[in-house]
Each structure stands twice: as structure tokens, then as C-alpha cells.
Amino acid sequence: MDIDEHEHVIEVTDLRRVYGGGFEAVRGISFSVARGEIFALLGTNGAGKTSTVELLEGLAAPAGGRVRVLGHDPYLERAAVRPRTGVMLQEGGFPAELTVAETARMWAGCTSGARPEAEVLARVGLAGKHGVRVKQLSGGERRRLDLALALLGDPEVLFLDEPTTGLDAEGRRDTWALVRELRAAGTTVLLTTHYLEEAEGLANRLAILHEGRIAVSGTPAEVTAGRPSRMSFELPDGYFVGDLPSLPDLGVCGHESDGRFVRLRTTELQRTATAVLNWAERAGVELRGLDVRSASLEEAFLGIAQEQGVAA
């Protein structure tokens, strides 16, 4: 049974994955992704991201729970799901001796309704590399080739496992722009990433995995809500932390200082920043190195890792 555009394109319920030796890498996770959404799976090394994505791609059967992609079981109904999905694995395995164009042509031959290879290679910035052998590509160029192959079939659902690992800053930005374009065209994207700014900038919703379980999920704003913001600056000569306005009264929930630099964590950034800046103004001093930043995914990620680590 197919689904209409308002239903969830990906549905995961109490999913489990157990490896040969009995190790449970995915321990009962649930989430869903609506059509046209970008959903990011984050987590520390070994948290279970790839193990989960492989189940969604139908590369293995779950040990428990249920996966539906476009209304089908991706493992048992592979023929119904595979032509409508694009997959970029963490490590693409291409024959090293083939050129970029040959690789794309070979892949297109196995893809129903493939886009013209040249168009897709141009889209990922490999237009000038048709004649280059795969073994001569840089790591970042191989990732782009991986992405091109995933896009050949014009997929409705795209699985991207660490799509920008190994790319330089420009390559990463280009890939982000491409993923946004795909979303605008209605493609549903599930990606894993170690780059928190990637998830923050791209994802409509995300889940942070820890040891096979979802520690937190929601929109980036929901996940960072309640996490402290940061303010840091250099104390002017002759001043001490004790000279600052009373920090606990300003929502400051933690601070550290080596006597010169001060780093504050606050749940009330505006109040803290206003009070400290007013204090500096009154004292007629400059706060060198002033840096004020609201709660980020990085803060949430580190907080979760710490909390879970302590709880473990």
C-alpha cells in the first residue's frame, strides 16, 4: 500500500538490531519522517546511527520492531521500495579502475528511470571529472560521486550516511545547498552526521542517539530549549570575577575563570548579557574577546553525552 503526501514516508517503531555476537546496537527506537522533511540522526561514535539507517535501507532485517518506508517493509518488500529511494552509504565501494563517467553509467544501468549521468555529475560539482579514475579522486570527490549515484534515480526518499565527511568547507556548503534544493522539490531526506551545524542548518527534526536509544528528539529549537547559552570575555586589568554583578541573580548556572578569561553558562542570556555590559559601561572598561552565543545543538549534544555518561 502506498501513502499520500500527508502521511509519514518513514515510520520506525520500537526498532531493534542485534549483531551476531549478541550485541544489541539499536535498542528500541521510534520516530517518523513526513514527506519533504529532512530528519537528522546524530550521536556519538557507535551510537547506532549506521545500524539504524541500514535497517531503513532494507540491507538487514530488524531483530525486533517495525520499519516502513513509503508504506512498505524495506527488507521484505525491497522491490517496491528500492527504486524509489536513493542511498549514500558511509563508504561507497566503487571499482577503483573505472572513471567517474563509467561508474555513473554502470550505476545508471542498474537504476530504473535514471537521470542523464552528465546532469547528475554536474549537480554535485563533478562536471570536470568525467575521465578521472575513481582511485584518483580525492576523498571529498568520492563523497560527491556517492551522492551523484544516490541521486541518479531521482529518488523520493534519500538516505545520506555522513554525506559531508571528508568534504572541505566549500564542498560541505555546496552539499547543503543541494540537499535544501532537493527538499524544496519534495524529496524526503534522512541523514546521519557528526557535524552539529549541519543538522542545525538542514534538519526540520532530529534525534540524538546514545548507546542504541534516542536520548532526545524534536526540532532543533525543541532540542536546544532549556539548554544554557554561553557568554565569555576577558576581565579588564585589575578586576576580578567577584567584581561582576551577582551571577546567580542573573540566571548564570555555571562559570569558570582562570583569573583572566571568564566563561559563563546562563539560562537567561539577555539578562546576563545586559547586566554584564551595563556593568562594563559604568566601569568604563572594555570586555575584550566578548563572545555571546545562544544555546546550540552542540551544547545539547555535550549535555546529553555527559548526563547519559553519568547515568550509565
Ligand SMILES: Nc1ncnc2c1ncn2[C@@H]1O[C@H](COP(=O)(O)OP(=O)(O)OP(=O)(O)O)[C@@H](O)[C@H]1O
Ligand atoms: N557487524 C557488526 N558486528 C558487531 N557489532 C557491530 C557490527 N557493526 C556495528 N557494530 C557495533 O554496533 C554499534 C553501533 O555501530 P554503528 O556503526 O551503527 O554506530 P554509528 O552511530 O554509526 O557510529 P559512527 O558515528 O562511529 O559511524 C557499535 O558499537 C559497533 O561496534
